Amino acid sequence: MTASPRELPSLGLEPPEFLRVSPLLRGLQEQAPICRVRTPAGDEGWLVTRHAELKELLHDERFGRSHPDPANAARYVRNPFLDLMITDTDADAGRRTHTETRRLLTPMFSARRVREMAPKVEAVVEAALDEFIAQGAPGDLHGGLSTPVALTVLCDIIGIPPHSRGELMTLLARMALLDSRESVERGQRDLFAFVEGLVGQKRAEPGEDIMTRLSEGGLPEARVAPLAVGLLFAGLDSVVTIMDHGVVLLAGHPKQRAAALADPAAMTHAVEEVLRAAKAGGSILPRYATEDVETGGVTIRAGDLILFDYSLPNFDERAFDAPERFDITRAPNPHLTFAHGIWHCIGAPLARIELNTLFTRLFTRLPGLRLALPADDLRLLEGQLSGGFTKLPVTW
Incomplete structure (x- = not known):
């Protein structure tokens, strides 16, 4: 682009x-990739x-968290x-660490393991629903259902x-x-020390969980703790946000909701459409180029900040027909909500089961559930970074 810094959007x-999609983002999307x-x-x-x-760049190992001067890197x-996530680690070393982390964690989210988790997820959802319904209408679905379900499953x-979960939430x-x-x-040291203590307990009292499996693999507490904390940050807020937004979308499209509840296959497709349509831009993952890259008609210089938005491309008319329409029959549905390539979310299969179970059980047990205020008013309650709700008032 030839625009001066003052003219940049x-x-x-x-x-x-x-x-x-906002007019600004739609205009940028039409302007250039x-x-x-x-x-x-x-x-x-x-x-x-x-x-x-975006799909192509998510395979490109020349983008990562490494920057030669983290203190002065663009934000x-x-x-x-978030500043702590920028590292001056050698780019090759950063890639090796990323690959090693995925090698350790991916088997724990295999298709077989996730299928085995399904009954536990359903039990968690049912128990949370029992408590939520018992409190009576109206209720805050965000604090009373989505957050407890996602937190319990992840923990x-x-x-x-x-x-130990009360102390975890405090930290x-x-x-x-x-x-x-x-x-x-x-704060990070306190959180890591707390999790390291739990890892030590797992050595004495092992269970069927990730910290036990990593410990049995020979990793020290100081290595297991950051992996566990990373899963917490990656898998809690994002899942809660999609649960909340999915309820809003399904509550606002009763015919499609009824079709999904009548057919498990349709509910599977509905989950994918919720994942695609939950946010119309703003799901940003900042990365840095580790060398000059020619792509999309521009030259990205080493050290430049590049923003991977996992939601805006889900509304790209080049990839989706009528992307601003919610359509649970959409096929194919190659959304990038879980990223792709070397950055693909390893917990995606589990998240899909959580979403499917929560939507199915919630609308089955509360068929009259509806928002307690107009959907357009909910956006005023959303947070700055996550795009999630602080509250989601519903009644039934």
Whole structure:
């Protein structure tokens, strides 16, 4: 692009509307597959806007978290916790670490293991629904159902015992309030120390969980803890957000909801459409080029910030017919919500089971469930980074 820095289009953190791409993002998508933009932090970067180009770049190992000067690297947002994810580790070493992490964790989310988890997920959903319904209408589905389900499933799989989950939530909540690198580092040390203690307990009392399996594989506590914490951060908020948004979408399309409830195969397709349509832009993963890259008609220089948006390309008309229409019969549905290639989410099979089970059981047990306020008003309650709700009022 030839625009001067002052003329660069500026991205904001405004929550997207349901099934509607903002005029700014739609304009950028029509302009080019990769656009130079100004981030909410005020820095310059590249935004990938289209499906084909994002899918291709998610296979490219020349993009990662490494930067030669992390303190001065361009940022998507100013956030001390996210700043810790930028590393000055040699790019090759970073790629090796990424590959090794996936090698360790992927077998624990194999198709067979996930199928074995399905009865446990259903039991968690039913128990949470019992409590949610018992509290009576109206209710906050976000705090009363989506969050407890996602947290319980994730903690069960990782191996965090029920009596320790209150302390875990306190530590996670504290991390969200930290406002300096020093305080974030202290919070991170406290969280890692807490999980390391649980790993030590697993050696004495093993279970059928990830921390036990990693420990039995010979990894020390100091190595297992970051992996477990990484799964918590990757798998909690994102799943809660999609659960909430899926309920809004299905509640707003009663005929399609009824079709999904009448046929398990249709519900499987409905889950994929929820995954595609849950957010119309703003699911950003910041990465840095480790060398000059020619792609999409531009040259991305080594050290440049590139923004992989996993939701905007799901609304690319080159890949999807009428993308702003919610359609559970859509086929194929090659959404990139779980990324792709070397960045594909290893927990995707489990997330799909959680979503399928929650939508099926919720609308079966509460067929009259509806939003307690217009869907367009919910966006005012959404958070800055996750795009999730602080509350989701429903009644039945």
